[in-house]
Amino acid sequence: MYVARASGLHQLHPLTKVLTALCLLIAGLTLPGNWTSYCITLLIVFPLSAWGKVFPNLLHIVWIVSLPFAISVLLIQSLFWGAGTPIFEFWLFAPKVEGARYALISLGKIILVMSSFLLFSLTTRPDALMIALKQAGMPSSIAYIIVTTLQIVPSFQRKGATILDAQRSRGLETEGNLWVRARALVPIVLPLALGSLMEVEERAIAIEARAFNSHKAETSLIEIPDTQFQKNFRTVTLVAMPLLMIFGILWRL
Amino acid sequence: MAFINIQNLTYQYPTSKAPVLKNINLQIEQGEFVAIVGPNGAGKSTLCYALSGFVPHFFKGELSGSIEVAGRQSSQSTLSEWVLNVGLAFQNPFNQISGAKYTVFEEVAFGLENMGVPRTEMQVRVEAALQLTGIADLAQRSPYSLSGGQQQRVALTSILVMRPKLLVLDEPTSQLDPIGAREVFNTIRNMAKDGTTIVLVEHKVEWIANFADRVVALKAGQVLLEGKPSEALTSDLLAEQGFGLSRYTSTAREAKKQGLWKKDTLPVTLDEAVEGFKQ
Ligand SMILES: Nc1ncnc2c1ncn2[C@@H]1O[C@H](COP(=O)(O)OP(=O)(O)OP(=O)(O)O)[C@@H](O)[C@H]1O
Ligand SMILES: [Mg+2]
Numbered sequence: 379m380y381v382a383r384a385s386g387l388h389q390l391h392p393l394t395k396v397l398t399a400l401c402l403l404i405a406g407l408t409l410p411g412n413w414t415s416y417c418i419t420l421l422i423v424f425p426l427s428a429w430g431k432v433f434p435n436l437l438h439i440v441w442i443v444s445l446p447f448a449i450s451v452l453l454i455q456s457l458f459w460g461a462g463t464p465i466f467e468f469w470l471f472a473p474k475v476e477g478a479r480y481a482l483i484s485l486g487k488i489i490l491v492m493s494s495f496l497l498f499s500l501t502t503r504p505d506a507l508m509i510a511l512k513q514a515g516m517p518s519s520i521a522y523i524i525v526t527t528l529q530i531v532p533s534f535q536r537k538g539a540t541i542l543d544a545q546r547s548r549g550l551e552t553e554g555n556l557w558v559r560a561r562a563l564v565p566i567v568l569p570l571a572l573g574s575l576m577e578v579e580e581r582a583i584a585i586e587a588r589a590f591n592s593h594k595a596e597t598s599l600i601e602i603p604d605t606q607f608q609k610n611f612r613t614v615t616l617v618a619m620p621l622l623m624i625f626g627i628l629w630r631l
Numbered sequence: 632m633a634f635i636n637i638q639n640l641t642y643q644y645p646t647s648k649a650p651v652l653k654n655i656n657l658q659i660e661q662g663e664f665v666a667i668v669g670p671n672g673a674g675k676s677t678l679c680y681a682l683s684g685f686v687p688h689f690f691k692g693e694l695s696g697s698i699e700v701a702g703r704q705s706s707q708s709t710l711s712e713w714v715l716n717v718g719l720a721f722q723n724p725f726n727q728i729s730g731a732k733y734t735v736f737e738e739v740a741f742g743l744e745n746m747g748v749p750r751t752e753m754q755v756r757v758e759a760a761l762q763l764t765g766i767a768d769l770a771q772r773s774p775y776s777l778s779g780g781q782q783q784r785v786a787l788t789s790i791l792v793m794r795p796k797l798l799v800l801d802e803p804t805s806q807l808d809p810i811g812a813r814e815v816f817n818t819i820r821n822m823a824k825d826g827t828t829i830v831l832v833e834h835k836v837e838w839i840a841n842f843a844d845r846v847v848a849l850k851a852g853q854v855l856l857e858g859k860p861s862e863a864l865t866s867d868l869l870a871e872q873g874f875g876l877s878r879y880t881s882t883a884r885e886a887k888k889q890g891l892w893k894k895d896t897l898p899v900t901l902d903e904a905v906e907g908f909k910q
Contacts, residue, residue, distance in 0.1 A: 380733065505732045526730040580726040583685055587719045588729070588742035588789060591711040595747050599740040599754070 379499045379528065387430030387501045392510040394608045395498040397615040398426075402497075404619050406490040408626025412483045415490040423493045432500040440492050448485050455481035504528055509598045518596070522585070632702070633658035634828055635682070635797065639696035642677065642686055651677045653852040654696070659830070659845075661796075664823040666839040666860070667832045668874060669849035675832045676721070678849065679801045681705075682830060684713035701796050715746065718795030722802040724782035727789070728774045735777070735785055736761070736770040742793045760792035765814050779806035787815065791822065798822065800831045804838075816842045836864050836877045840899035848874060865897035879904035 382388075387395070402422055406415035427433045456465070459477025466473070504525045511521035640655040651674050659665050667675050680686040687694040688710040698705040701716055720727065732738040736757055743753045761767045766784050769777065774785055783806050791798060800819070804812040812835070820842050823829050833839055839846060839860050846863040848856040850872055856863055863869065865880050877899045886892040886908075898904040 503733050504730075505737055508731050522731055577726050580721070580723060581730070583680075583689060583719070583721075584727040584786075585729055585741075586685070586689065586710060587683065587714050589711065589714055589745040589793065592715065592745055592747075593711065594745070596744050597747050597750055597753065598744055599737055599750060599757075 379496075380503050381432050381435050381500050383431040383501070385429060385431045385501070387426065387432075389603065390501075391602060391604045391608050391612075392498075392502045392507040393514060394612055395502050396507070397612050397619075399494040399498040401615045401619055401622070403491055403494045404622050406494075407487060408622050410626075410629050413486065415486040419486070419490045419493055423490070423497055427493070427497050427500070430497070430501045432496075435500055436493055436496045439496055440489060443492060444485065444489055447488060448481075451481045451485060452478060455484075499528055506600065506602055509600070510602055512596065513602075518590070522590070634661035634663075634701060635659035635830075636699040637681075637696070638699075640681060640694070640698060641696055642681060642692060642694045644677075644690060644692045647692075651852050652681065655852075655854055657847065657854065657857075659828060661828050662823055662826045664820065664829040664842065664844045665831070665847060666843040666845070667830065667847050667849060668834070668836065668839070668864075668869075669855075670873060670875070673849040674852040675849055676801050677852075679719065679721070679799045679830065679832060682797065683717045683719035683799045684708070684710045685719070688713070714795075715793070716795055717797045717799060718790040718793055719799045720787050720790045720801070720803050722805050724779060724786045724806065727786040728782065733773060734771050735766065735774055738774045738785060739789045739792050742789055746793065756792055756794075760788050763791070764788045764818055780808060780811050783807055784811070784815065791827075795827070797828045797830065800829065802832050802834065804833070804835075812838060834875060836860075836875070837879075837900045840864055840877070840903075850874075861896065861899060864899045883907060 402418055406418040411417075424433060424436075427436045456473035456477035457471060459474040459480070462474030462476035464472040465475055465478065507528075508518075508521045508525040511524065512518050635658065637655055637657040640652055640657075641650050642652040643650045655678070667678065669675050677686060680690065681694075681698055682700065684705055686692065688705075694706075700713075703713075703716070705713060729738060729741045732741055739757045739760060740753050743756060748756065758767070761770055764784050764787060766781065766788060769781060769785070774782065777785065783803060787800070787803050798819070804815050807815060816838055819829055819831070823844075831839075831843065843860050846856075846858060846860050847854060848863060848869055855872060856866060856868055858866075864876060870876060870881070870884065879898045879901055883892045883897045883904060887897070892907060893910050894907045898907050
């Protein structure tokens with residue numbers, strides 16, 4: 379997912395970015411106020427992504443992913459909201475203002491989660507993250523799993539597209555009404571799932587063959603610059619996160 | 632004492648009902664380039680896994696007999712020690728990309744990082760390995776942006792940069808074009824000359840005839856035949872047993888029946904066939 383750019387955000391230590399993203403996310407989800415998550419997204423995450431020169435990329439992905447979600451949540455919540463003020467009435471349908479409001483609030487949280495995750499994953503090289511996690515004392519196997527999981531999403535997309543093309547060339551209809559598309563999903567998702575099960579074994583063999591489990595002290599090809607300021611900043615975020623959570627819980631009591 | 636010594640090796644995967652390798656005996660000298668041939672399901676990949684320690688350390692299952700490489704018994708060693716001596720590259724290049732690296736250069740360095748090689752030495756070794764396999768121009772590309780053939784070369788480079796004493800290659804050129812395959816075979820040949828022992832599974836017998844020192848023919852988990860490529864690959868036995876052999880061999884065999892092929896030995900490669908038919 380990483381997008382190479384020359385920016386200050388790109389040059390920050392990976393853990394600084396992970397912790398910042400986590401902190402923003404927790405703040406958005408726990409601080410009081412229904413629209414806090416929107417505020418944090420618009421006032422902090424988006425500007426930061428602009429500093430990292432990845433704002434268009436971030437917006438694009440958020441838009442693609444959240445649009446179908448937004449539509450369905452809006453429809454469901456507003457149509458099936460019990461009592462409330464109807465926006466308009468049409469036959470059996472009477473969407474309620476309260477339902478739509480609730481949908482928008484939940485949507486804001488989803489958008490915050492996505493954009494803070496993207497903020498760091500678009501600007502952080504996976505290998506740099508892996509090295510940083512290991513240097514912070516995380517076992518290499520866990521660091522590896524985290525980092526490759528981040529990579530799997532794009533590789534799944536690519537493979538999905540390949541399988542889609544293959545199935546289309548065999549005459550599978552993938553365009554048309556909802557039913558046709560739903561049916562088309564089976565021959566696409568199935569090979570993807572089965573394939574990745576068998577892949578896991580081969581992947582494990584491949585990294586083992588490259589001495590992944592050798593118990594030697596590892597070295598790293600690239601150096602990850604860090605500063606005292608960032609170290610202090612990370613300590614602050616580490617303290618802030620539990621405090622935010624406690625505050626959020628107490629507020630709701 | 633041979634560099635590789637396999638004695639009475641019988642092996643069965645945990646889920647298979649019968650042994651997949653049956654009483655295999657095989658000795659290979661240091662610096663030898665041995666090719667393994669056999670029909671699908673013969674046990675070629677399983678033998679590769681046995682040499683590289685994954686059978687039985689990774690796959691478990693029942694193993695009897697012994698596997699010795701460079702004076703060490705596989706059963707007495709852990710997998711993580713074993714892989715430092717024995718390198719394995721296999722067919723599907725996509726699954727061999729670590730997924731944790733951003734450029735080909737770093738991908739190739741992954742094994743060295745795990746081995747704890749110091750940074751400056753690592754840089755030198757990665758560069759040399761990329762030169763050796765002819766992919767220096769791909770160094771800064773993302774491994775995911777490459778073609779299957781290019782990825783296959785990256786997978787091979789990533790293993791040989793670790794300088795194993797034994798290099799086990801399971802169909803490492805399946806996605807390469809003939810020019811790429813020739814380059815890779817030349818590289819492997821030169822490594823054998825420098826003392827690396829090579830065990831290679833390969834379907835394209837013409838490459839074997841040109842590059843390998845010896846052929847081991849496997850069928851149904853047993854060694855059917857072994858010998859010099861020019862003899863083994865033209866033997867009647869392998870032809871009768873349905874091994875995928877060179878079309879030049881079968882053409883000449885037919886021609887011989889009709890008296891059109893005068894030589895005693897049958898050809899494997901196009902050049903040998905042309906030369907023979909000229910006579
Ligand atoms: N992980 C496994 N678990 C159980 N059985 C296996 C496993 N891998 C292979 N086998 C079985 O072992 C036998 C030999 O398989 P192997 O992959 O070694 O053959 P091969 O000679 O490499 O074939 P191919 O030319 O298709 O690559 C086959 O019958 C196969 O079904
Ligand atoms: Mg095989």
